[in-house]
Each structure stands twice: as C-alpha cells, then as structure tokens.
Amino acid sequence: MQSLLKQAQRIVVKVGSSLVTNQGTGLDHTALACWAAQIATLKQMGKEVVLVSSGAIAEGMQRLNWDIRPTALYELQAAAAVGQMGLAQAYASSFCHHALQTAQVLLTHEDLSNRKRYLNARSTLTTLLKLNIIPVINENDTVAFDEIHFGDNDTLAALVTNLIEADVLIILTDQAGLFTSDPRKNQHAKLLSEVSAGDPELEEMAGGVGSAIGSGGMQSKVIAAKRASRSGAHTIIASGHEENVLIRLAQGESIGTQLLANMPILAARKQWLADYLQVRGSVTLDNGAVNALAAAGKSLLPIGVIAVSGDFERGEAVSCLDVKGREIARGLINYSAVETQKILKQASNEIEGILGYVDEAELIHRNNLVLL
Numbered sequence: 001m002q003s004l005l006k007q008a009q010r011i012v013v014k015v016g017s018s019l020v021t022n023q024g025t026g027l028d029h030t031a032l033a034c035w036a037a038q039i040a041t042l043k044q045m046g047k048e049v050v051l052v053s054s055g056a057i058a059e060g061m062q063r064l065n066w067d068i069r070p071t072a073l074y075e076l077q078a079a080a081a082v083g084q085m086g087l088a089q090a091y092a093s094s095f096c097h098h099a100l101q102t103a104q105v106l107l108t109h110e111d112l113s114n115r116k117r118y119l120n121a122r123s124t125l126t127t128l129l130k131l132n133i134i135p136v137i138n139e140n141d142t143v144a145f146d147e148i149h150f151g152d153n154d155t156l157a158a159l160v161t162n163l164i165e166a167d168v169l170i171i172l173t174d175q176a177g178l179f180t181s182d183p184r185k186n187q188h189a190k191l192l193s194e195v196s197a198g199d200p201e202l203e204e205m206a207g208g209v210g211s212a213i214g215s216g217g218m219q220s221k222v223i224a225a226k227r228a229s230r231s232g233a234h235t236i237i238a239s240g241h242e243e244n245v246l247i248r249l250a251q252g253e254s255i256g257t258q259l260l261a262n263m264p265i266l267a268a269r270k271q272w273l274a275d276y277l278q279v280r281g282s283v284t285l286d287n288g289a290v291n292a293l294a295a296a297g298k299s300l301l302p303i304g305v306i307a308v309s310g311d312f313e314r315g316e317a318v319s320c321l322d323v324k325g326r327e328i329a330r331g332l333i334n335y336s337a338v339e340t341q342k343i344l345k346q347a348s349n350e351i352e353g354i355l356g357y358v359d360e361a362e363l364i365h366r367n368n369l370v371l372l
Helices: 029-044 056-063 073-096 109-113 115-130 153-163 200-205 218-229 245-250 268-276 287-294 337-343 348-355
Strands: 010-015 048-053 102-107 134-139 168-173 194-196 234-239 257-260 279-285 305-310 317-321 327-332 369-371
Touching: 010 029, 010 153, 029 048, 029 073, 029 245, 048 073, 048 115, 048 153, 056 073, 073 102, 073 134, 102 115, 109 115, 115 134, 115 153, 134 153, 153 168, 153 218, 153 268, 168 218, 168 245, 200 218, 218 234, 218 257, 234 245, 268 327, 268 369, 279 287, 279 327, 287 327, 287 369, 305 337, 337 348
Parallel strands: 010 048, 010 168, 048 134, 102 134, 168 234, 194 257, 279 317
Antiparallel strands: 234 257, 279 305, 317 327, 327 369
C-alpha cells in the first residue's frame, strides 16, 4: 500500500502540542527545526504546504512560569497571547534557514462561520501559497471563547483542509496511528493501516483525550478525517516521532493509518453549512420528515417538526434530529425557536394565521440544508 501523500499536491500538516513542546515546558526548538526541514523538502518536491501547529499556550505557560495548565478562560487567553509571540518567532527562524518565509494566521470559529470572512480567509491562504509562503495556522485563543471555540487543532486543521481544497490532511501525533483499541491500555491492540473516513465504528473505537498538554484525542482526529473527506481530502494519522515521517510519506512509504475519503464530496457551500457554523439548537423530526429530507431531498416544513430545543434566532444553524436523537441534517432556519415552537406540527398555510405574518413557507429550505 502506497502513501496517499506521494501524489498529493496541496497538503495540510497538523502537529500537536506533544510534538512541538518539551512536554509543556516551552517550545522544543530542535523539533521545530526538524519540521521546517521536512516541509522545506516537501516544497522542493513541488508540494504546497499549510502548517497547523499547537504550542502557543504551552509556550506561554513556560514564559509565565506556570507549571499547571490553567482552567480559567482568561488565564488560557493570557498564556496564548504570550505564547503566540514565541511560536511565530520560532517558526520564522526555523524556516528562514531554508530561505522560506512564514505567515501567522490566527482563526476563530466565528471567522469561518461568517460567510464573507470565510471567503476572505480562503483568499488569503491561497494567495500566501501562490507567493511560496508557509502559512502557520493556530486558533486565536486570545479572543476565542467557549461558544466559538474549535475545541482542538484537529478540528481546525480539517476545516482548513476543506477551506483550501487540500488533497491530504496529515495529523501527526504521539501515537503510531489508529488502533483497534488504546495501545497504552491493551497490548493486543492492532494498528489499522487503511480505513474509510466517516466509518461510524471508528469514532466508537477511538479513545479520549491524549496528553495532558493538548486538548485533542484520537477521537477528535477520526472526526477531523470525516470532516476533511467532505471536500474529497484523504487523511493520514501517523507518529510525529517517526524519523523524517513527512519525507518518507511523500516518497510513498506507508506509515500510520490512512483514512480514505470515500464519502460523497459536498459543494463548498454545503461544506460550510456542515462544519463551519456553530449550531444554536435543534428540531426533532417525525419519520415522514426524515424521509422527505434524506430520501427525497426536500425542504423541511413545520408540519414535520415535533419538538424544538435551544434558543436560536432566524438565520442561525440548527441540527435536525430523528426521533432517536440522531443528527441527520443541519441548516439555516427561517424562524426563531419561539416562532418554531408555535408553528411545529402545522401546515405551511397556517403560519400566517398563527404568527400574524409569514417569512417563508419552509422552516429550512433545501438550499440551506445539508445531510450528515
């Protein structure tokens, strides 16, 4: 089995905290120099590379002489603000040795959930690639808060992969790849060399959070691979401790786990609806409405909704759940939670009589709806 990276032209590489820090005691400059050298080789092979790197909070903790990762949001933001300086400087210095320039790009979920800012971010990143510059991306932890937080850089890396239509997402971690169970707890766990991204069994198989320094675990990497596959991108999960892992993958060597993008590719707007928007609530559908959406590709009408949850406004993203609570779709809703509660189970021609006005006949129009 040959590595997916060999034929890839545009790549997103994500390195976790454990690979760029000395276990939380600040940045590992030797490691950063190694990543820069490998990416420089990929550039010489004609590949475009975007780097998503953790490490800002860990570096900030070291500069602030904090031994324990704080839990208070304002302290995390302060550590990130201090650490981003060191992270940007370290990468700029490392890539400078290879005559390569870097650009720091800080993103929040809010940046990508706003359609105009989403398109601006894409234009900026593609322009940087055309200029032969290495974008170094991290979450903007200094301003992000719980409601707009990506949660981990695995998610961010997947969304960037979709954003720039990369061919392959490489997630480097401190584990050899995806195993049948946690190899740290089960010595009989087997490494999976090739699987399909989006396979529901993978999420059940993946464990929880890994290191004490980072916030992502193997489960977040599996979900990231599923997200990346929506734009046709394959994912490789491999150990960052493997010598010259990026170069060997680019040369065709099979390392770690390859998660193949076998899911239908979504149009760019549908990807945005599926992954970039913060869900503000949910509506539960009866079986007829589920079938109308999933099998017939129709819009969601209020008559098919049997329950409402959350405090959302018109135009915000909501999840569409079946009677068992499984999310089958999400989309932009035409009525607020209060309005939806009043018109659920009602025919569309009854909306005006109930509310005194009618904005749309559909609760969610099919053009603003994506199946999951």
